[in-house]
Amino acid sequence: MAGEILLVREVNKGFGGILALDRCSIAVDQGEIVGLIGPNGAGKSTLFDIISGFVQPDAGSIAFRGEEIVGLPAHRIARMGLVRTFQIPRALMRMTVLENMMLGAQGQTGERAIASIIRRHRVEDEESIIRKKAEEILKFFDLLPMKDQYGGSLSGGQKKMLEMARALMADPRLLLLDEPFAGVNPALADRLIQQIKILKEKGLTIMIIEHAIPYVIALCDELYVLNKGSVLAHGRPEEVIADRRVFEAYLGEADDAQS
Numbered sequence: 001m002a003g004e005i006l007l008v009r010e011v012n013k014g015f016g017g018i019l020a021l022d023r024c025s026i027a028v029d030q031g032e033i034v035g036l037i038g039p040n041g042a043g044k045s046t047l048f049d050i051i052s053g054f055v056q057p058d059a060g061s062i063a064f065r066g067e068e069i070v071g072l073p074a075h076r077i078a079r080m081g082l083v084r085t086f087q088i089p090r091a092l093m094r095m096t097v098l099e100n101m102m103l104g105a106q107g108q109t110g111e112r113a114i115a116s117i118i119r120r121h122r123v124e125d126e127e128s129i130i131r132k133k134a135e136e137i138l139k140f141f142d143l144l145p146m147k148d149q150y151g152g153s154l155s156g157g158q159k160k161m162l163e164m165a166r167a168l169m170a171d172p173r174l175l176l177l178d179e180p181f182a183g184v185n186p187a188l189a190d191r192l193i194q195q196i197k198i199l200k201e202k203g204l205t206i207m208i209i210e211h212a213i214p215y216v217i218a219l220c221d222e223l224y225v226l227n228k229g230s231v232l233a234h235g236r237p238e239e240v241i242a243d244r245r246v247f248e249a250y251l252g253e254a255d256d257a258q259s
C-alpha cells in the first residue's frame with residue numbers, strides 16, 4: 001500500500017518455551033514517528049531485533065519499502081536504509097567518539113582494503129567527507145566537544161546520544177530507537193525530543209520503543225502497544241493511552257512482579 005515504509009505481518013518468535021512474539025503485525029507510514037510501548041518482556045526489543053535482521057523470526061513476513069527482508073543479514077538491511085540502536089548502548093569504550101562515528105559509516109570504498117590501495121586519493125577524499133559528516137552529526141547532538149574522548153568516558157545519556165549519532169552515519173530512511181530516553185536526564189531528554197523532531201522534519205521515519213508516556217505523547221504520530229508478543233492496541237497516542245486494556249496490561253505486569 002502507498003505510504004507504508006514498513007509492514008510486519010504475523011511475525012512469530014519463540015525462545016524455548018516463551019513465545020516472545022505471537023502473530024505480531026504492524027505498519028509504519030513513511031515520514032511518521034511510531035511509538036512502541038508495552039510491559040517489560042512484551043517483545044518490543046525482540047521485534048526490533050527481527051526487523052533489523054539481528055534475529056530470525058520463526059514465521060511471518062516483513063516488507064521494507066515493498067521488499068521482503070526476512071532472511072537478509074543485518075548489514076544488508078542496514079544498507080537498504082533500515083538502521084537500529086540498542087537498548088544498551090554499544091559505543092566502543094576504548095575508541096574515541098569520532099572513531100565510533102566513523103565505524104557507523106557504511107558502503108564507502110575506505111572500508112575495502114584493495115580498493116583503498118588502488119584509489120588512494122579517492123579514499124582520502126571520502127575519508128575527509130565521512131569525517132566532516134561525522135563532525136556535523138556530532139555537532140547536532142552537542143557531542144562535538146567530546147569527539148576525541150573515549151566512548152567510555154561519556155555519561156549514560158551521552159552514550160545514548162552517540163548511539164543515535166552513529167546510526168545516522170548510515171543515512172537511514174527508517175531509524176529504530178530502542179529506549180532512547182532511558183538513563184537520559186530530563187534536560188538532555190528535552191533536547192533529544194527537539195532533535196528527533198528535526199530528524200522527522202528532514203524526512204526520516206522513526207520507530208521508538210519508550211516507557212515514558214510523556215515522551216511518547218510529545219513525539220509519536222501513531223502508537224502500538226505490545227503485550228505478550230501481540231499487538232494489544234494501536235492508533236493515535238492519546239486514544240491508545242486512554243484504552244482501558246492498555247492500563248490493565250500494565251497492571252498485570254505489576255501483579256506479576258508481586259507474585
Ligand SMILES: Nc1ncnc2c1ncn2[C@@H]1O[C@H](COP(=O)(O)OP(=O)(O)OP(=O)(O)O)[C@@H](O)[C@H]1O
Binds near residue numbers: 018039045087
Ligand atoms: N535471546 C533470547 N533468549 C531467550 N529469551 C529471550 C531472548 N530475547 C528475549 N527473550 C525473551 O523474550 C521475551 C521478550 O523480551 P524483549 O526483550 O523483547 O522484551 P521487551 O518488551 O523489550 O522488554 P523491556 O521493556 O524489559 O525491554 C522475554 O520473555 C525475554 O526474556
Ligand SMILES: [Mg+2]
Binds near residue numbers: 044045046087
Ligand atoms: Mg526491550
